[in-house]
Amino acid sequence: MLFNSLSFIVFLVIVLALYYSKIFNWTNKKRMLLLASYVFYGLWNPPLVVLLWISTIVDWTAGNKLAVETNQRKRKLWLMLSLFVNLGFLAFFKYRDFLLDNFTAAVNSYGYGYEAQPMDIILPMGISFYTFQTMSYTIDMYKRKTERARTFLDFALYVTFFPQLVAGPIVRAQDLITQFYEEKKASVNQFLWGVFLLTIGLFQKVVLADTLLADTSDKVFGSQKILNTLDAWTGTLAFSGQIFFDFAGYSTCAIGIALMLGIILPDNFKYPYASIGFSDLWRRWHITLSTWLRDYLYIPLGGNRFGIARMYAALMITMLLGGLWHGAAWTFVIWGALHGLYLIIERMLRSKIHIKINAFNGIILALLTYIMVNFTWVFFRAREFSVAKNMLSSMLFLNDEGEKIIATFDVFKVFVLISFLFISHWLMRNTSLKAVSLKISPVVLGIFWALMLFLIVISQGSGEQFIYFQF
């Protein structure tokens, strides 16, 4: 089920009515939320709910054993079981064809005529999100960083909580399970703030991403032609906006919906396109994934504890795997590699050049960071290297005679919108939506809110998928 759909509105109204009715006690409310979460997921593809159940049962069992087991070898085995099941699901459903294709290509490069049969396996929606979330529980249990969930219901709800089930934010056990222990109820202000966040999220998705940017991005990246520089940049900038509004929109909806239930979810985006440098970017973009990768991959790989060379290697491996997490294709690996490279270069430069950031050089550096990020988006969006190569050469002014496929008004629309996006991120860089909303008049906020509602309604999005569901 999608947040930007009629069925979700009906679903949410029913869930909220049951949640705030007096017919259930807290345990039954949690049961109702769990059942609702399975319905939310199952309305997409009912049989794949079984994967959620397996993940839940395996990690609940492993967590319980890790809580009481003292034998280190057995503890490691329980952890390995959890990792094997969750990463096994990922490998089978997400990476099987990719691994098979590469194996076939490698074997055939030695002259064998091997042909693999693609299985056309359906990719379970949000599998990368919920497997990472549930793995964090068993890893934290293994490291004794978190308490065992008190009941199976609390744990199952942690794995399946519908607002963030299919595209995050990826929440740590200690941050979410503990919220389920005591009855939660949003105050009127919290509830309305949740509705406001839901409106902003839908506005980002339906109006900004789908209505204003998606077509331009799809047209440019779907073209097999060598494009004019302006067209290539327009398409890439449109995608940079589309993916931000799509994904940040989903996260904002998730946070808002959870807040309507009195549950707090962590921020996932903090105005990333105003980042100064790439370390800053990863503290602002998809925060819950980057902190997951930091805590469960970068630090275990050695982090910055074993010298510079090891740190660079850990950074690069983390970003390569981060790229692969997004999709089973070499273009995503290159996307991760570019980010790894950027981070390494930035750390090298920082040890040699010391710049005091002020408003003037800050915005220049932020713009430079944003431009560099756009080069990585080309690999993220292009389905083939040939498209990425053509796009990059056009963006680097190497195709003077490239074809113009984007209409004048669409170029204007994208540049205005992206300029607005960049400037608003810069202005919001050191503050928050909540802080700004408290400063402005309630009438102005109300008018802005009404305008968003109106634009969502007249956009009439077709309820198609969020980009990050495929990851």
Next chain:
Amino acid sequence: MKIKTSFIIALVIGLLCITSWELYWRSQGYFPDLDDDKYLWARTRAKVDNASKDDVVLTGSSRVLFNIQVPKWKELTGIQPIQLANAGATPLPVFHDIVENTDFKGTVIVGVTPGLFFSTTFEQAPPWRRAASRSEFYDNRTYAQRLNYALSIPLQNSLAFISNDDEKWHDDINLKALLNTIEWADRNDRANDPPFYRFQDIDINRNVRMKNRMLTDTTFANSVKTIWKFFMSGDKPPPDKDSTIAFFVEDAKKFTARGGQVILLRNPSDGFFKDLESKGLPRDKFWEELVAKANVPAYHYQDYKSLSAFETVEWSHLSASDADQFTENFVHILLEDGLITNLKTN
């Protein structure tokens, strides 16, 4: 308190804006109606899975959509045909889907618009893709999508401003469509494509009727003629007669072998299209060969006085009243030939 005030203001202004938007578009002649989209097509396609031997499925291109009137057919025979024709598409993938993925053993009427039927069997070509993508959507649609569509029907039937047709008409009034009507001088110095206005209405049974405006507003009717000429301009791939006929005949044989019945129908065309079809896809070389190889009942409008007594409004489709008469005449022919069931007399 502050957020409560903002919420109330948002609710009041938001509702006022939406109401004004609705009233404005109604004042411009828009009224609540359904869109011809993949959701409605899939809802209709689902009926084939439970259809009986007496049922009739209509496949083809827009000429079948416009010319065969579902309520009229039901009035005459007691059977409501299942309308699965797709505008601008070849019927081959839809017929193939029925043959391969259902147990249907009733009657399938296949409309033959020569330029589309004989166009291609290449799966990525637009005439194929337009139809096949709907069959694929039917196979893959989720329960959530079904629920969304069921919930959208009362909204589409109540609000004029909801318009999100798959065809993406020039006069659609969702935000994206409205922005697309902004025309600035193109960077390529290319002329903008002529506008394609929606010239028909569709109901929940996918019954399509031409808008009356096509008869009363010559400029409007001419805009559709301009579009047909625009679509037919430039280099087009040649027809692929052998592949299309072979593909259809194989499916037709399989379908008749399991007890089903296939009927071919060539709808009327005039003027520009008639010239184009008679020169590029002459009857003797295309239609006759198809009929001979398929060996199924076939009806060419030129062979029947009662089917050729109509003039198409924009060279390709009949007006709503003519479509009623055409349907009635065609049903009478089929009944006389004993090819379809009349539940009203049996």
